[in-house]
Amino acid sequence: MKIIKAIAALSAAALSITALSACGGSNAQEDNSKPDSISFWYYENPASAETADWREAVKRFTKDTGIKVKIETKSFTQIAQNASQFLNSEQAPDVMESNRGNGSAGMLSSMGLLSDLGPYVKKYGWDKVITKADANVAKYDDKGVMDGDKWVGLPTYAEFQRVFYNTDLFAKYNIKVPTTMSEFEDACAKFKAAGITPIAADAGEFGVMWLWWSLVNTKTDQKFIDNWQLYKNDVNWKSEPLTYATNKINEWLDKGYISRNATGLKKEDTNVSFIKGEYPIYQTGTWIESRFNEQIKFNWDGAALPGIKMLQGCTGNILTIPEKAKHKDWAAKLLNYTISKDLQTEIGNAGGVPLNADMKKVTNEKNRKMIKEYLNFSKQGKLAYYPDYPATNLTDAMSSEFQELVNGTKNPQQTLQAMQKAYTTGVQDMGVKDK
Amino acid sequence: MSQRKKTKRVSYSRLPGDKSSKFIPYLLLGLISLTVIIVVPAIWNVVLSFTRWRGVGPVRFIGGSNWARLFRDEMFWKSFRNSFWIIVAIVIIPTILGLLISSLLTDVIQKKFGSKIASLIRALYYLPQLLPVAVASIIMGWIFRPDDGAFNALLTKIGLASLQSNWLGSPKSALPSLMAILIWIQLGYPIVIFMSGLQRVDPELYEAAGLDGANWWQKFRVVTLPSIMPELLVVILTATIGALKTFGPVYLLTKGGPGTTTIVPSYYSYNQFFQIHQVGYGAAISTSLTVVIIVFSVVFTIIQGHVEKNMD
Numbered sequence: 001m002k003i004i005k006a007i008a009a010l011s012a013a014a015l016s017i018t019a020l021s022a023c024g025g026s027n028a029q030e031d032n033s034k035p036d037s038i039s040f041w042y043y044e045n046p047a048s049a050e051t052a053d054w055r056e057a058v059k060r061f062t063k064d065t066g067i068k069v070k071i072e073t074k075s076f077t078q079i080a081q082n083a084s085q086f087l088n089s090e091q092a093p094d095v096m097e098s099n100r101g102n103g104s105a106g107m108l109s110s111m112g113l114l115s116d117l118g119p120y121v122k123k124y125g126w127d128k129v130i131t132k133a134d135a136n137v138a139k140y141d142d143k144g145v146m147d148g149d150k151w152v153g154l155p156t157y158a159e160f161q162r163v164f165y166n167t168d169l170f171a172k173y174n175i176k177v178p179t180t181m182s183e184f185e186d187a188c189a190k191f192k193a194a195g196i197t198p199i200a201a202d203a204g205e206f207g208v209m210w211l212w213w214s215l216v217n218t219k220t221d222q223k224f225i226d227n228w229q230l231y232k233n234d235v236n237w238k239s240e241p242l243t244y245a246t247n248k249i250n251e252w253l254d255k256g257y258i259s260r261n262a263t264g265l266k267k268e269d270t271n272v273s274f275i276k277g278e279y280p281i282y283q284t285g286t287w288i289e290s291r292f293n294e295q296i297k298f299n300w301d302g303a304a305l306p307g308i309k310m311l312q313g314c315t316g317n318i319l320t321i322p323e324k325a326k327h328k329d330w331a332a333k334l335l336n337y338t339i340s341k342d343l344q345t346e347i348g349n350a351g352g353v354p355l356n357a358d359m360k361k362v363t364n365e366k367n368r369k370m371i372k373e374y375l376n377f378s379k380q381g382k383l384a385y386y387p388d389y390p391a392t393n394l395t396d397a398m399s400s401e402f403q404e405l406v407n408g409t410k411n412p413q414q415t416l417q418a419m420q421k422a423y424t425t426g427v428q429d430m431g432v433k434d435k
Numbered sequence: 436m437s438q439r440k441k442t443k444r445v446s447y448s449r450l451p452g453d454k455s456s457k458f459i460p461y462l463l464l465g466l467i468s469l470t471v472i473i474v475v476p477a478i479w480n481v482v483l484s485f486t487r488w489r490g491v492g493p494v495r496f497i498g499g500s501n502w503a504r505l506f507r508d509e510m511f512w513k514s515f516r517n518s519f520w521i522i523v524a525i526v527i528i529p530t531i532l533g534l535l536i537s538s539l540l541t542d543v544i545q546k547k548f549g550s551k552i553a554s555l556i557r558a559l560y561y562l563p564q565l566l567p568v569a570v571a572s573i574i575m576g577w578i579f580r581p582d583d584g585a586f587n588a589l590l591t592k593i594g595l596a597s598l599q600s601n602w603l604g605s606p607k608s609a610l611p612s613l614m615a616i617l618i619w620i621q622l623g624y625p626i627v628i629f630m631s632g633l634q635r636v637d638p639e640l641y642e643a644a645g646l647d648g649a650n651w652w653q654k655f656r657v658v659t660l661p662s663i664m665p666e667l668l669v670v671i672l673t674a675t676i677g678a679l680k681t682f683g684p685v686y687l688l689t690k691g692g693p694g695t696t697t698i699v700p701s702y703y704s705y706n707q708f709f710q711i712h713q714v715g716y717g718a719a720i721s722t723s724l725t726v727v728i729i730v731f732s733v734v735f736t737i738i739q740g741h742v743e744k745n746m747d
Contacts, residue, residue, distance in 0.1 A: 262604070400694055
């Protein structure tokens with residue numbers, strides 16, 4: 001009996017400890033006094049242009065204020081999957097990079113884990129620098145749907161999907177670098193006839209999904225994107241953009257333009273293969289451009305997939321100030337450095353896509369071309385974002401369905417049906433749609 | 436008198452069944468740890484399985500909906516069917532191979548080439564167990580890459596290029612390839628345990644069997660196998676629990692794919708917890724997995740008790 005009582009007492013004590021530690025988080029208060037240091041978590045590649053921007057911003061911030069910045073580099077997965085846990089605890093940093101979109105920053109915002117940056121936007125005039133479509137993924141509504149009215153993050157760069165061409169290989173086989181979709185397919189056919197698989201794409205992660213979304217965007221319009229990303233109306237799963245793109249991927253698999261081995265490949269596999277010169281065509285994000293500048297030994301060029309009407313991409317991952325951050329004002333001051341004109345210009349020269357650069361001072365021609373390509377679409381508001389933004393479950397669900405398509409275990413129709421199911425249940429689970 | 440008291444105190448701490456309460460502080464420490472680390476989270480997990488929760492924000496009780504969904508969920512059942520194959524790869528095949536290899540190493544290699552060679556071979560088998568599972572998995576992921584992986588290159592070199600495959604990316608070969616990798620990782624464990632068990636077998640038993648004309652297989656069946664039955668049962672119990680909990684290699688090599696070909700319960704639960712933020716449903720999956728492991732452990736421990744009693 002004594003033992004039972006002892007166990008009961010221990011259980012009660014343990015539960016009390018757990019409950020108390022859970023309550024602790026709600027007592028966090030903002031400390032406006034000048035701290036010795038603030039914390040900054042991000043997961044970008046150390047060699048990327050945006051990381052260089054942030055590091056320089058940190059340096060200037062510390063020089064001007066005397067406050068050190070404790071940088072912690074995390075992995076994308078750590079933040080994507082565990083952000084809600086540590087943002088709800090005392091471990092929340094003062095500044096955190098967050099993936100953008102309804103299923104990421106939107107969800108965190110709707111949970112009340114990210115600060116409303118409205119007062120800082122007004123104070124520093126961020127809305128004068130980050131304008132129109134560039135601001136869409138920084139603002140969310142109460143349900144966490146992007147293009148809302150509350151600023152929860154600051155974009156400091158942009159990125160989009162580009163097709164990169166190994167122009168040496170094109171020259172070697174006397175093939176014209178394509179500027180239209182028919183030329184693109186013609187080039188694929190010629191490479192295949194020469195015994196070369198033309199398109200590098202992984203289905204172990206996201207490559208095929210990104211290629212598919214670019215193909216969707218050769219047939220789409222703003223209305224379709226609004227329905228897909230902002231739930232304005234139901235998505236028509238039998239519409240031309242979706243059926244065309246899915247059938248086209250399947251056709252390219254059948255013709256050998258994309259290897260069915262793609263299911264055994266991950267993003268880094270295709271990155272390395274293209275850098276080694278094994279594939280003539282590779283679509284991936286512009287975040288790779290600085291690496292290509294540094295590592296590729298052959299001649300190469302890049303452009304958005306020929307024929308697209310909307311550009312797959314948007315402003316990049318955003319810098320947020322968690323609701324439980326202890327030094328919000330200082331965090332905002334740090335953020336303000338990242339979008340200063342001279343640092344943004346440096347992003348352009350380092351191979352990134354800046355949002356506030358002095359284009360006259362961006363000297364690298366390849367980078368200038370890429371930045372202009374983005375600005376051309378963003379100024380017209382023609383950004384298509386990424387297909388998995390609408391719900392948290394879609395990244396894995398869609399990748400999984402494309403693996404089935406690549407393997408040939410599902411046909412295009414079955415693939416679309418499965419994605420429709422994942423999209424519908426995912427959006428329902430998010431609770432973001434009115435009806 | 437004082438000498439008598441001293442003697443009594445020493446005997447208290449050593450006698451089993453003694454009513455002294457001096458050991459209670461040591462047990463309390465364990466009990467507190469068990470409660471905080473195991474019991475409370477386990478109860479919380481069961482409670483969560485009756486809720487709808489995104490990890491933060493309000494917890495909404497929804498009765499048995501998650502459990503009803505679980506029984507209708509084809510993916511959940513598929514993950515358990517895959518667990519059967521993981522058990523084959525982690526328990527059945529390594530245990531059988533481990534028995535044969537440890538017996539050969541002890542009975543043949545050690546006698547012919549000496550204990551150093553036998554120890555070296557044992558250490559080589561054990562090497563994958565020493566590697567962190569992430570390192571072992573990433574290395575095997577490289578080896579089994581479809582286009583430039585070492586395994587496909589090896590097949591080409593030895594004239595078997597027609598057998599090349601997209602090993603971890605094809606639905607036909609993903610699960611068998613994963614199983615092969617798990618066998619490679621696991622094999623050293625039973626070998627080391629069985630060899631240590633075989634060290635205490637009286638060599639005279641083998642000599643006597645030899646004099647009676649027993650061949651290697653008969654010696655294995657009559658002397659080796661019964662002698663290491665306690666080790667065999669421990670290996671089966673621990674490896675089966677490990678197989679049911681398998682997560683690392685699946686996460687690192689296939690992420691449950693292609694499609695859902697290699698999904699296992701722990702990965703499915705992780706997916707619901709951390710990728711989809713369906714904490715309630717993830718808790719239902721992990722609770723069911725815990726129940727299966729507890730039931731198996733209890734049943735197997737009872738069997739183990741009976742077997743060891745009969746051996747005595």
